[in-house]
Amino acid sequence: MLDRAALARALAQVPRVVRVVVADTRGSVPREVGAAMIVGPAGLLDGTIGGGTLEHEAIRRAQGLRADQLDRRALGPDLGQCCGGAVTLLYEIWDATRLEALQGDLHARPLPDSTPEMPFAVKRLLAEARAQGTPPEAQMREGWMIEPLARAARPLWVWGAGHVGRAIVATLAPLPGIEVTWVDTARDRFPEQIPEGVTMLPAADPALLVPHVPVTGEHLILTYSHALDLALCDALLRRGFAACGLIGSASKWARFRKRLAALGHEPARIAGISCPIGQPSFGKHPQEIAVGVAAEILGQTARQDAKRGRTA
Structure with a gap:
């Protein structure tokens, strides 16, 4: 294209x-x-x-x-x-x-x-x-x-600039059709060099940005803080999203489901968040997680293109 x-x-x-x-x-x-x-x-x-x-x-x-x-x-x-x-x-x-x-x-x-x-x-x-x-x-x-002409880019918000966030952004940034916005709590949490086409967005309280994100956005939540992860999940469930993934183990997700339910979210809505992200069978190294996430995103793109072809 x-x-x-x-x-x-x-x-x-x-x-x-x-x-x-x-x-x-x-x-x-x-x-x-x-x-x-x-x-x-x-x-x-x-x-x-x-x-x-x-x-x-x-x-x-x-x-x-x-x-x-x-x-x-x-x-x-x-x-x-x-x-x-x-x-x-x-x-x-x-x-x-x-x-x-x-x-x-x-x-x-x-x-x-x-x-x-x-x-x-x-x-x-x-x-x-x-x-x-x-x-x-x-x-x-x-x-x-x-x-x-290339279609409008898929808006992807990556919340967190730690080791996994850096690996994911470095892997996804060169892919066509994806527009990455990268959020963390301070500028010094990001690397010196930001990949071309990526929008860096330092915010002392990232959850306050959520009311301004597009409801068609896709999100990956992988901050340094479980409290911040939970606040982002809560805010995004209230805002709406096309897709949302949370880094974490089965036990973390079990705790989050209970806390999100206590915050008033219905189980069906909570189930819209995927946890863990990527392909757990690939491993837990940041680059292995990044490759798994990229494979999921490319798979979604291929399925969407196939569906468009069947319905044309």
């Missing part, structure tokens, strides 16, 4: 970038059609098209680009890679003016040296996609490139 936010972040650093997108593939290749990276004058700024030598050569080519180009490469004969397939890469120069002109939920444009008049097959594809409410897959069709 074409990520407008990633382009905006890149153009905030430099006035001109090249977006390199996998436009077509044949045989065994490192990445799928639609995979993209953004290259600035000094090198890679965001994303990956995979493939080692393929990506290295594409970055070098992008840095010297003066006009949009289409480049077809056989990975074995041209680059000495073992994949054996072929990749068509589309290089596009982006600046603030081009980004501002990007509207809607689909981006269809002629490939370099193709006719500027939209073919009937492309018109039909776009009309069907809009009628069904389901974006088409990224693809080349009759000399045009078609890409859906």
Whole structure:
């Protein structure tokens, strides 16, 4: 998907970038059609098209680009890679003016040296996609490139910047489609370097932020304090959420269920909080917890995409 936010972040650093997108593939290749990276004058700024030598050569080519180009490469004969397939890469120069002109939920444009008049097959594809409410897959069709724009990011609030919080944020921050807000009680509880795209939010009393979070938000509660964890669970149950996870053992969750019930919450509502988080079978190391949490989130995304496909 074409990520407008990633382009905006890149153009905030430099006035001109090249977006390199996998436009077509044949045989065994490192990445799928639609995979993209953004290259600035000094090198890679965001994303990956995979493939080692393929990506290295594409970055070098992008840095010297003066006009949009289409480049077809056989990975074995041209680059000495073992994949054996072929990749068509589309290089596009982006600046603030081009980004501002990007509207809607689909981006269809002629490939370099193709006719500027939209073919009937492309018109039909776009009309069907809009009628069904389901974006088409990224693809080349009759000399045009078609890409859906990335959906609005899922708001994910991570409450706590301890070892587990740091591991989870470091794991989730690079994933597309997730917008992380990271909360703890003081600035010095966060690492010096905050991952790109993550909003850091120090708050002396984090529970006071809850009335202002989106009810569509997803939450991971993993602070240093059981009292603060409980206050956040209570506040989020009153506010509402799309999903909520609490770090802890079975005994901790049993105590919390009793205390939340005493605070007036119905058992069915309390059951909306998941505890423990991640995949307990992976282990208790912060990185193991982070991998389990990421697997759950990616699984939810895959199930939602499959459901959209069945109902389209």
